[in-house]
Amino acid sequence: MAFFASLLPGVRDFRTPMTAGLLWAGVLVIILAPRADELLSDTPEAAALAKLFSDWSISAMAPLLLAGAFLIGSIATAITHAVCAKVGKGLHGLVVHLDGILERRLLPYYLSWWSLALKDATDPISHTARALISDSIKNILTRAGAPASVARYYTLESVTSSIGHSAAHLSITAPPLYQDYDRFRSEAEFRIAIVVPLTCLSAVAPVQGKPLLVTTTIVGCGVLLAQAISQIRAANNILANAAYHGHAALVSVQQVADRLKDKGRALKTPGAWAGAMISTMERCGQLKEARAATGLLASRAASPDAYEGLEYLEAVNSAFHQVALIDLEKSKDFALENMR
Known part of the structure; x- marks a missing residue:
């Protein structure tokens, strides 16, 4: 059974581009x-090629056709996933923006509920997974010694x-999961x-009733996409639960935490810890994360944490x-006198 279980991921990865x-x-x-x-030019080579294909049986051409289909599917699948990821991210951003507009205008509850449901439906990460x-x-x-308030960075x-x-x-760590x-x-x-x-x-x-066929197909594809989003959320829920229980590592976070352990004794304030975290992200090559953390640190301009973090940096x-x-x-909360 273990042998067949090890084959399943490969079979699944083969099925998608082939289909x-x-x-x-x-x-x-x-x-x-x-x-x-x-399509074929009027040359002896083209004529010989056409004759060769006409002489081949279906069983002889099948391997060539399957190999071509797999190649086409691999390329098309990569492009489709990249485009769908961009479109899905843009759609979710639009839904979040519209939800913010509806919330500010204090529209009736049923409109707000539908807006919130649509926002959740287009998010590949559920609220439970985010909390975990x-x-x-x-x-x-x-565990690396950082104050709990610093984890937000x-x-x-x-x-x-x-x-x-x-x-x-x-x-x-957990093959069944x-x-x-x-x-x-x-x-x-x-x-x-x-x-x-x-x-x-x-x-x-080339069939009769094409408008009905196209409409039915589009509706069916919409259902398939909705199922895909649901399954992506289920997959992410498994990873989030596994990370919470220690079965799956959050590698980028663990990398920063391991380096912070060596600095813990010298860091006395939450602001210094925040500065150390940003510096460690930078040294680990996590520049986007460091930039986001810097923005959060600056948003606390009314707190000493911002200036202590700035001093550390x-x-x-x-x-x-x-x-x-x-x-x-x-x-607007920046105060020059808070800088030493």
Whole structure:
């Protein structure tokens, strides 16, 4: 059983590009078949090639067709996932923006409820997963000696966007959990990969009643996308639970925490801890995370933490000292007398 279980991830990864490739091959055949004579040039080589294909049996051509379909599917799947990720992120951002507008205008409860439900439905990370990841970040950093209030400087979005990197550790520490995660992930990828070729296939299919076919296909693809989002959330829920219980490592957070352990005794205030965390992120190459933490530090201009953190960044010659200073000067709570 263990042998077959080890084969499942490979089978799932093979299924998605192969199915998508066969669907795209169907689209190409429908489009190019009427123009088959125009595709080949009038040369002896082209004539010999056409004769060779006509002489081959289906069983002889099948391996070549499957290999071509797999290649087409691999390329198309990569493009489809990249585009869907961008579109999904933009759609979720738009929904969040609209939800903010509706909330400010104090519209009726049922409108606000639908807006909130739509925002949750387009978010690949559930509220429960976010809470678990937030607690995991806090636990990792407090074990390194950092005050609990400093954990906020490692922004949640930085971790949720890379939560998939924890799957490798999960496959070692808890293989059954990893199998569940991989199943949800692959099912989501499968549905996303076949949505576009299915729609194109219905659009070019030479059948009667094409408007009804295209409409039905679009509705079905919408259902597939909704299922894909649900399965992505389920996969992320598994990783978030695993991270909370220590079965999956939040590698980027752990990297920062390991380096902070050596500095803990010299750090006396939360502000100094915040500055040390930003400096450590910078040294670990986590520049986006360091920039986000710097912005959060500057937002606390009314607190001594901001100026203590700024002093620490200056003391260690961090490149983010100047960034933090500029952000602080932009704050309405900035007070020059608080700087020593």
